[in-house]
Amino acid sequence: MSTRPARALPSGPIRQHRGRGVAVVGTDIDTDRIIPARFLKCVTFDDLARGAFADDRTELGGAHPFDRSVHQEASVLVVNSNFGCGSSREHAPQALMRWGIRALIGESYAEIFFGNCLAMGIPCLSAEPATVRALQEAIAADPGAELLLDLEALEVELESEFVGANRWPVHLDPGPHQMLVSGQWDATSQLVAHDAELTATATALPYLNGFR
Amino acid sequence: MSAGTLYDKVWDLHRVADLPGGSTQLFIGLHLIHEVTSPQAFAALRDLGLTVRHPERTVATVDHIVPTTSQARPFADPLAEEMLATLEANCSAHGITLHGLGSGRQGIVHVIAPELGLTQPGMTVACGDSHTSTHGAFGAIAFGIGTSQVRDVLSSQSLAMGKLKVRRIWVDGRLQRGVFAKDLVLHIIRTLGVKGGVGYAYEFAGPAIEALSMEERMTLCNMAIEGGARCGYVNPDATTFAYLQGRPHAPSGEAWERAVAWWSHLASGPDAVFDHEVRFDAAAIAPTITWGITPGQGIGVDETVPTLEQTAPEERPLAQEAYRYMDLQPGSPIAGTPVDVCFIGSCTNGRLSDLQAAAAVAKGRQVAAGIKAFVVPGSEQVAAAAEAEGLDAVFTAAGFEWREPGCSMCLAMNPDRLEGRQVSASSSNRNFKGRQGSASGRTLLMSPAMVAAAAITGCVTDVRELLAA
Numbered sequence A: 001m002s003t004r005p006a007r008a009l010p011s012g013p014i015r016q017h018r019g020r021g022v023a024v025v026g027t028d029i030d031t032d033r034i035i036p037a038r039f040l041k042c043v044t045f046d047d048l049a050r051g052a053f054a055d056d057r058t059e060l061g062g063a064h065p066f067d068r069s070v071h072q073e074a075s076v077l078v079v080n081s082n083f084g085c086g087s088s089r090e091h092a093p094q095a096l097m098r099w100g101i102r103a104l105i106g107e108s109y110a111e112i113f114f115g116n117c118l119a120m121g122i123p124c125l126s127a128e129p130a131t132v133r134a135l136q137e138a139i140a141a142d143p144g145a146e147l148l149l150d151l152e153a154l155e156v157e158l159e160s161e162f163v164g165a166n167r168w169p170v171h172l173d174p175g176p177h178q179m180l181v182s183g184q185w186d187a188t189s190q191l192v193a194h195d196a197e198l199t200a201t202a203t204a205l206p207y208l209n210g211f212r
Numbered sequence B: 001m002s003a004g005t006l007y008d009k010v011w012d013l014h015r016v017a018d019l020p021g022g023s024t025q026l027f028i029g030l031h032l033i034h035e036v037t038s039p040q041a042f043a044a045l046r047d048l049g050l051t052v053r054h055p056e057r058t059v060a061t062v063d064h065i066v067p068t069t070s071q072a073r074p075f076a077d078p079l080a081e082e083m084l085a086t087l088e089a090n091c092s093a094h095g096i097t098l099h100g101l102g103s104g105r106q107g108i109v110h111v112i113a114p115e116l117g118l119t120q121p122g123m124t125v126a127c128g129d130s131h132t133s134t135h136g137a138f139g140a141i142a143f144g145i146g147t148s149q150v151r152d153v154l155s156s157q158s159l160a161m162g163k164l165k166v167r168r169i170w171v172d173g174r175l176q177r178g179v180f181a182k183d184l185v186l187h188i189i190r191t192l193g194v195k196g197g198v199g200y201a202y203e204f205a206g207p208a209i210e211a212l213s214m215e216e217r218m219t220l221c222n223m224a225i226e227g228g229a230r231c232g233y234v235n236p237d238a239t240t241f242a243y244l245q246g247r248p249h250a251p252s253g254e255a256w257e258r259a260v261a262w263w264s265h266l267a268s269g270p271d272a273v274f275d276h277e278v279r280f281d282a283a284a285i286a287p288t289i290t291w292g293i294t295p296g297q298g299i300g301v302d303e304t305v306p307t308l309e310q311t312a313p314e315e316r317p318l319a320q321e322a323y324r325y326m327d328l329q330p331g332s333p334i335a336g337t338p339v340d341v342c343f344i345g346s347c348t349n350g351r352l353s354d355l356q357a358a359a360a361v362a363k364g365r366q367v368a369a370g371i372k373a374f375v376v377p378g379s380e381q382v383a384a385a386a387e388a389e390g391l392d393a394v395f396t397a398a399g400f401e402w403r404e405p406g407c408s409m410c411l412a413m414n415p416d417r418l419e420g421r422q423v424s425a426s427s428s429n430r431n432f433k434g435r436q437g438s439a440s441g442r443t444l445l446m447s448p449a450m451v452a453a454a455a456i457t458g459c460v461t462d463v464r465e466l467l468a469a
C-alpha cells in the first residue's frame, strides 16, 4: 500500500531536520479530521498511520496529499491556522508521526495539539502567512525539494533547482524551543525528580488536609 | 499580565517548581481517566519503570466506547471490550478507583466527577479529554491533556505548564425563556471565534452568569475549549456551595465551614486585573444553532445562513467548505431545515436539568414520522434521577428511545452513529466533519430543548414557539 520509508521516532536533542514537505491546506483542521474517532479503539499507538486523515483521503479518492506518490517520503507537514483544534486525542499527532511526519510549519496551532507534539519531540513551528503560502507553493512546484529546518537559528531553508533557494524565519516560544534543542522535551524525568518539592506543595494545599 | 484572579491564585498555590525552558511544574489536585486516552499512558509508565505517585488522586470511569443499548459483558465489539478490560486491569494494578458499569456511579467523566463532589473550587483538574474545561464551573482550573501528559500526571501528580492569560467575559442581563447556557456559549464562540481563546483562560462573570445553575455553568465552561480557551471558569459562590454540600466527596462537618471560607477567598477580587475583557448582553441572545462545520459557525434560529459577503474575508474559504459539506444555501433561513436524527446527551447537555428542559418540550407531543430520536443520560445517577421523576416515560411516550449512559453519538465510538448524509440535531459540542460516525454525516449543534423541538417538528424549529403554545 505504501512505499514510505521507515523512519526512527524522535529522540534526544532536536536541532535540525531535513526532509521533503507535504502541505495540507485549510484553516481549523480539527483532530477528528486528522484521525477519525473509530481509529481510537486501540490500546497502543503503533498502528495509527492508517488513520491519518482517513476520511478526507477516502473523500478525495487518492488525491489527498498524504496519498500522492510524490509525498510518500515527506516528513515536514505545512499547515495553515488553528491546526489540531478540537479533541485532545494524542492519537492525532501520533498518527502523523507514525505516517512519517517529524516537524510541522504552520500559521498557528491549537494548544493541546502543540503540547502533545512537544511531548513527542515533534516541533510545531509557526510562520507568517506569507511564509506558509510560499512554502505551500514551493512544495506544489517541486515536491522533491528538501526543507532544512534549523531549530537553533529558527529558520527554514528550501533548496530547489526549480524554485531556487529561499530562507524564512520561523517562530517557537522560548520554553518549547529550549526543551527541544536541549533534548528535554520529554518532561517526565524532570517532573519525577522534584519529589520533595511536590510533597511540600501538596502539604500546603487546604483540600488535601481537611481544609486546616 | 493578570493579577488577583482566581486563575492566578490557584496557579500560585499549585506551583511545584520552575522547569528549564520557562515552564512551571504544576501540582494536579484531581486526575480523571477513561478508557480511550489512558492505556498508552499506563504502558509508557511500565516501560519507564515508574509507579503511580498518588493513586488516590486519580479516578476512572468508562464512557466513550460503552454501548447504550445492552451493556452486558463482554461487549459485542471486541475492540471496545479490550479497551474496557485494559482500563480495569490498569486500575486494579495501580489501586485506582474505577466507577464501572452498574456501579451506580458510572457515566461521562465530566458528569460524574461533579456529581460525586470530586470537583471542588480551587483545585487543578486534568483529564485526557479536552472537555475537562467543564470542571471550571466550580472555580477549578481544569484543562484537557494528551496521553503523554496523562503519563506525567500518573507518575508525578504534576504537569509542565505555561501560564495562560485571563480574559473576563462579562455577561449582563438575563437569558430569555427558551434560551439556555448552550445558546449563550454558542453565541460567545460565534462572536469571539474558535481560535479567539487560544492562549487564554476564560473567566465567565456578571449578573447573567451568577444567575446560572451549576449545571448551566458546566455547559458554559464545557465549551470554552470550542472557543479555543483551554480552560474556562466561574468564581465559586453560594450556588456552588449549595450544589456541593452533602455530595459523597465534599467536605463535611467542621471541615465544610473551613472549606467554604477558603473557596470564597479564591474568587477574583474587585481589584483583579485581566489581560482582556469583553461584554455580552444575555437578553439579546436568541436560541443559537450551528449551520457549518465548526462550533463558531453559529447563528440565531431566526437568522439566515450567512452569505460570503457577510463573512469576514479570512473565514470565507471555511464558509465555502461548510456550504458544500452541509448542503445549505447562503442566505436561506436555518429554521425549517429538515433533520433525520435527534440526539440528546453528552458532557455538554446530558445532565438532569437538560433532560428536564427537553422533556418539557416533548411532553404530550409525538416525534415526527421518520425521525430517529434518542436520549442518553450523562451518568447512572442522572438516569436514576430522571427515572425517579418519570422523564423516561415522558420521552418514550413521545417516541424517543431512552438509553443507558455514555458518550454515545457525541463522537460515535460506540454503535450509535449517523449513516451516510444524515443530518443530526445534537445537544453535543462538536459539528466537525465526520464527528458523529459517518464521514459525510452532518451535525447541527443546539440546546437540548431545541433538539426536542426539532424531533417533534422534524426540522429546525425555534423552541420558543413550542413553549408558548
Ligand code: SF4
Pocket: B063, B064, B108, B109, B110, B129, B131, B346, B347, B348, B406, B407, B410, B411, B428, B429
Ligand atoms: S460526551 Fe463527547 S465531548 Fe464529552 S467526554 Fe464524551 S466524547 Fe468527549
